[in-house]
Amino acid sequence: MALAAPFCHLLAAPPPATAPAADAPREPAGALAPHRASPLLRRRGRLLLACRVSAAPSARGGDAAGVVAAGRPTVLVTEKLGAAGLELLRRFANVDCAYELTAEELRAKVSLVDALVVRSATRVTREVLEAGRGRLRVVGRAGVGIDNVDLQAATEAGCLVVNAPTANTVAAAEHAIALLTAMARNVAQADASLKAGKWQRNKYVGVSLVGKTLAIMGFGKVGSEVARRAKGLGMDIIAHDPYAPVDRARAIGVDLVSFDEAISTADFVSLHMPLTPSTAKLFDDETFANMKKGVRIINVARGGVVDEDALLRALDNGTVSQAALDVFTEEPPPKDSKLVHHENVTVTPHLGASTSEAQEGAALEIAEAVLGALKGELAATAVNAPMVPAEVLSELSPYVVLAEKLGRLVIQLVAGGSGIKGVKVVYSSARDPDDLDTRVLRAMVTKGIVEPISSAFINIVNADYVAKQRGLRISEGRILLDGSPEIPIDSIQVHLANVESKFAGALSDEGDIRVEGEVKDGKPHLTLVGPFSVDVSLEGNLILCRQVDQPGIIGKVGSILGKMNVNVNFMSVGRTAPGKQAIMAIGVDEEPEKEALKLIGDIPSVEEFVFVKL
Ligand SMILES: NC(=O)c1ccc[n+]([C@@H]2O[C@H](COP(=O)([O-])OP(=O)(O)OC[C@H]3O[C@@H](n4cnc5c(N)ncnc54)[C@H](O)[C@@H]3O)[C@@H](O)[C@H]2O)c1
Numbered sequence: 289m290a291l292a293a294p295f296c297h298l299l300a301a302p303p304p305a306t307a308p309a310a311d312a313p314r315e316p317a318g319a320l321a322p323h324r325a326s327p328l329l330r331r332r333g334r335l336l337l338a339c340r341v342s343a344a345p346s347a348r349g350g351d352a353a354g355v356v357a358a359g360r361p362t363v364l365v366t367e368k369l370g371a372a373g374l375e376l377l378r379r380f381a382n383v384d385c386a387y388e389l390t391a392e393e394l395r396a397k398v399s400l401v402d403a404l405v406v407r408s409a410t411r412v413t414r415e416v417l418e419a420g421r422g423r424l425r426v427v428g429r430a431g432v433g434i435d436n437v438d439l440q441a442a443t444e445a446g447c448l449v450v451n452a453p454t455a456n457t458v459a460a461a462e463h464a465i466a467l468l469t470a471m472a473r474n475v476a477q478a479d480a481s482l483k484a485g486k487w488q489r490n491k492y493v494g495v496s497l498v499g500k501t502l503a504i505m506g507f508g509k510v511g512s513e514v515a516r517r518a519k520g521l522g523m524d525i526i527a528h529d530p531y532a533p534v535d536r537a538r539a540i541g542v543d544l545v546s547f548d549e550a551i552s553t554a555d556f557v558s559l560h561m562p563l564t565p566s567t568a569k570l571f572d573d574e575t576f577a578n579m580k581k582g583v584r585i586i587n588v589a590r591g592g593v594v595d596e597d598a599l600l601r602a603l604d605n606g607t608v609s610q611a612a613l614d615v616f617t618e619e620p621p622p623k624d625s626k627l628v629h630h631e632n633v634t635v636t637p638h639l640g641a642s643t644s645e646a647q648e649g650a651a652l653e654i655a656e657a658v659l660g661a662l663k664g665e666l667a668a669t670a671v672n673a674p675m676v677p678a679e680v681l682s683e684l685s686p687y688v689v690l691a692e693k694l695g696r697l698v699i700q701l702v703a704g705g706s707g708i709k710g711v712k713v714v715y716s717s718a719r720d721p722d723d724l725d726t727r728v729l730r731a732m733v734t735k736g737i738v739e740p741i742s743s744a745f746i747n748i749v750n751a752d753y754v755a756k757q758r759g760l761r762i763s764e765g766r767i768l769l770d771g772s773p774e775i776p777i778d779s780i781q782v783h784l785a786n787v788e789s790k791f792a793g794a795l796s797d798e799g800d801i802r803v804e805g806e807v808k809d810g811k812p813h814l815t816l817v818g819p820f821s822v823d824v825s826l827e828g829n830l831i832l833c834r835q836v837d838q839p840g841i842i843g844k845v846g847s848i849l850g851k852m853n854v855n856v857n858f859m860s861v862g863r864t865a866p867g868k869q870a871i872m873a874i875g876v877d878e879e880p881e882k883e884a885l886k887l888i889g890d891i892p893s894v895e896e897f898v899f900v901k902l
């Protein structure tokens with residue numbers, strides 16, 4: 289599928305043949321975050337930026353052609369999404385809603401789509417991503433937790449994963465508070481008892497919350513919203529989160545403490561961390577044994593962070609007096625689960641994000657992210673790619689093209705059989721290095737170098753991974769210039785060290801292959817080959833000739849190309865000194881026949897030449 293946006297190559301489709309920072313907004317201690325019911329209004333700034341980047345109409349604008357200039361992408365949605373999000377997807381894509389697919393059905397369908405949108409119940413495994421290879425470019429998770437997506441496999445496949453991290457924060461926090469209060473007052477059990485015809489006032493005496501200590505385990509978006517709300521209930525809040533900024537906790541009036549202190553001092557423990565290899569079964573026999581006797585647990589995060597057998601033992605022996613669970617290791621849990629049926633356990637079927645407001649918000653948030661990604665924009669909620677702000681991408685746009693072209697050029701100057709190990713990319717700029725984010729440029733140089741010599745396809749998602757796999761060391765350097773920092777980059781050089789070149793003219797005095805380019809009038813230009821200054825547009829194809837500087841050569845080469853119907857679009861000669869070695873760089877629209885190239889090589893004063901496809 290061809291895309292109109294200038295960044296489509298950052299997330300290019302493979303050839304057919306084959307966490308945002310958890311910063312909560314700074315609000316006064318105790319203030320509650322507003323409902324995220326209107327992500328569009330909330331994120332209008334970002335959308336406008338996205339429009340600037342793409343130069344194509346925003347996904348919310350009326351012009352579908354902006355998203356897909358040459359054909360609509362197909363999006364597979366495997367779980368129920370809010371209507372507004374689905375509607376937005378349908379405006380710009382063919383949408384296939386297919387729920388409750390078996391793993392086999394999912395693998396079959398995913399090979400036919402450009403994007404997949406899931407919630408927490410669809411397991412996007414390596415096998416699914418492998419099945420999508422060749423077409424699938426984006427996985428959108430309409431929610432926060434991405435533990436159901438094999439991120440490593442997605443990265444290896446160059447498939448961008450985006451999520452909708454903010455739309456259900458309030459819903460999840462409210463559900464945690466609902467479970468906390470319901471558990472403390474036995475609401476679910478008392479409700480069931482009364483409906484069963486009983487009137488058991490003595491049995492369901494609860495506990496008060498005021499003055500009790502609540503430990504929030506994982507002080508991210510949901511955790512901090514729970515803290516705000518629980519403060520309003522008069523609870524003392526402590527939190528454990530090794531990665532949370534202290535000042536954010538302080539602003540809400542929460543003390544960040546160690547894991548041991550949190551679990552040993554709390555009357556209530558509420559879990560709000562992601563499921564990762566290091567949090568899996570973090571709450572096990574040992575953890576429960578170190579908790580205050582009679583502690584109460586709330587889990588609205590992920591079932592897998594708790595060892596459910598250990599929790600059952602702790603409930604049975606009274607270490608844990610009650611638990612309120614929205615999430616389970618296996619969902620749905622087995623019908624005869626002892627945990628679910630335990631009389632001191634309150635359960636809900638993963639309803640944390642299930643408010644109509646949160647569902648609409650998450651669906652819109654993911655629809656925008658997926659459509660943006662299909663357009664080639666880098667979503668702000670990308671999970672497995674560098675998050676480069678839209679304005680940075682916009683500014684670097686012409687340099688992205690230059691970086692890829694230089695990579696393509698330099699690799700074609702390498703003599704066959706030379707293994708490439710070290711690539712150095714040097715940026716000349718008057719800008720403070722801290723203000724120049726070059727990750728996209730490095731990725732594009734890698735793309736330019738690796739794609740012509742392999743079947744791999746590279747994009748911003750997998751560039752670093754593929755480079756590492758191939759043993760390529762890509763280092764970066766800066767040349768600090770005097771001048772205006774307004775222009776981000778003056779020139780980009782690419783050096784390949786310790787390789788032989790099929791074009792000796794490209795070797796610098798240090799013996800590495802070296803090319804340099806600049807952006808002129810928004811277009812990539814080649815400005816240096818080895819020690820020779822040239823100026824030729826990096827478009828189409830290029831012939832580089834080295835000869836002894838003398839009159840008449842340009843005419844001879846030009847007439848050979850003319851006779852063969854090859855249009856010359858640019859020509860530049862660089863020489864070290866009059867009458868000495870010179871390089872001729874000739875941009876040609878068509879690929880010359882072998883015969884034409886041979887005739888150029890046969891010109892007596894031409895010492896070497898190379899034809900390069902850009
Ligand atoms: N039940 C639901 O429907 C529902 C809804 C929304 C979110 N969630 C889940 O809630 C959890 C939190 O979501 P969020 O939006 O707040 O995510 P978040 O990324 O904003 O916050 C997670 C926090 O956990 C912290 N953390 C990571 N490892 C930790 C560890 N070992 N110990 C303590 N803290 C650790 C992180 O530093 C981060 O601050 C996720 O698991 C998410 O999937 C569930």
Ligand SMILES: O=C(O)[C@H](O)COP(=O)(O)O
Pocket residue numbers: 407408409430431432433434456638640641642
């Ligand atoms: O991680 C999340 O966002 C929640 O667990 C919600 O999951 P859901 O989209 O399946 O409701």
